[in-house]
Amino acid sequence: MAVSCAIPKTAIWKPLFPGSRAALESAVILSLLKQRRRRRLRARPFPKEWLKLVQHHVVFFCRLSGGDRVELLGHIQVFLAEKRFEGCGGFAITDEVRVTIAAQACLLLLHRETDYFPGLLTILVYPLTYMAEEKRQIGEHVWEEGTVGRLGETGRRMGSLVLAWGAVKHGAADPSDAKNVVLHEFAHQLDYENHAGDGVPALETSEEQLAWSEVMRWEFASLRAADESGIPTLLDTYGATDPVEFFAVSVEAFFERPRALRAYHPNLYAQLQKYFRQDPVEYSAEPADWY
Numbered sequence: 207m208a209v210s211c212a213i214p215k216t217a218i219w220k221p222l223f224p225g226s227r228a229a230l231e232s233a234v235i236l237s238l239l240k241q242r243r244r245r246r247l248r249a250r251p252f253p254k255e256w257l258k259l260v261q262h263h264v265v266f267f268c269r270l271s272g273g274d275r276v277e278l279l280g281h282i283q284v285f286l287a288e289k290r291f292e293g294c295g296g297f298a299i300t301d302e303v304r305v306t307i308a309a310q311a312c313l314l315l316l317h318r319e320t321d322y323f324p325g326l327l328t329i330l331v332y333p334l335t336y337m338a339e340e341k342r343q344i345g346e347h348v349w350e351e352g353t354v355g356r357l358g359e360t361g362r363r364m365g366s367l368v369l370a371w372g373a374v375k376h377g378a379a380d381p382s383d384a385k386n387v388v389l390h391e392f393a394h395q396l397d398y399e400n401h402a403g404d405g406v407p408a409l410e411t412s413e414e415q416l417a418w419s420e421v422m423r424w425e426f427a428s429l430r431a432a433d434e435s436g437i438p439t440l441l442d443t444y445g446a447t448d449p450v451e452f453f454a455v456s457v458e459a460f461f462e463r464p465r466a467l468r469a470y471h472p473n474l475y476a477q478l479q480k481y482f483r484q485d486p487v488e489y490s491a492e493p494a495d496w497y
Contacts, residue, residue: 244322247287248280256282256305263302264309266381269489274316281312281322290328294368297333303371306378307331310388313461314396317483323395328366335370358387362398367391382492384442384462393457397450405449407481414480421473426452440466461486465494 257279260267267275285308291299307329315322335355360367369387377386400408405422409415426449432439433446440463445455459467460478464486468475479485 244284247283250283252279252283256301259302259305260309263306263375264378265491266313266489267309269491271489274484274489277316278309278312281315281320282308284322285312288322289326292328292330294330294332295336297331297371299331303331303374307369307374307388310374310378310386311392314389314392314457314482321399323392323399325362325365325398326360326367326395330366330368331374332368332370334372336368358391360391360394362403367395382462382490384440384459386458386462389458389461390454393454394450396457397453403450405451405453407453409481418477418481421477422449422452425456425471425474440470462490463492464490465492 260279260282267278270278282305286304289308291304291307293299311323335357337353338356338359340352340354356368357370357373358368369391373387377388394403396407397403397405400406405426406415406418409418426446429439429441429443429452430446431437433443441452441459442455445452456467456474456478460475460482464475467478468487
């Protein structure tokens, strides 16, 4: 006797997990609403007072192409609408503080589909170097605890990012000294977008991930060897700490010393250029005799 294998229509449409379809539809709707709101924010006229602050305090802005300036201002609008700022140590948050930080952070977003540092909710700002408790390994099984001065920090599960305003201003005013605390700390936020703190940002394909890993592994090892032997390097040797700091230090050099990085570390430069989809050489203030 033939056995029927027909599946009842009701079974075909029954969700595997109750409520999963509704949850998915809700998530899609929320995503569409978020994208629509962000488009409206980017399309708004940029406040004139904010523009004056960007032009006065963020040196690289006027070196960007006209299209990049427009895109950056749009990103700033979204960033400032979505992130909360809090002053620490008696520091008062002003538009100058918010706009100067946002402009530097949003440089990392040009030309890319972005979710605006999704793991970041709050930016805490101290007036100058602040003190923090730190535990450091000084031997195989020996750790040292103490208080250290810091200019910035963030973490994958913090939901916040800390900056010293003095360092922020210096970074905005000197875009070619390879030191920029905003670029450094927000590079960490990009690192976290693949839900890990491993020195690898969210890359689209396995081929990109493989190419990235090969280049970064070699460059990181080279920096560690140079640090151990005392050889001068273009990259800050703080990047020899681990792959996470290596990525952040490389981002600083990519945007602040692009000609030198391209000349001395062409493979590293190529990987960063592909990821960020821009070439900072085009708007760099880096003196030609520095490389």
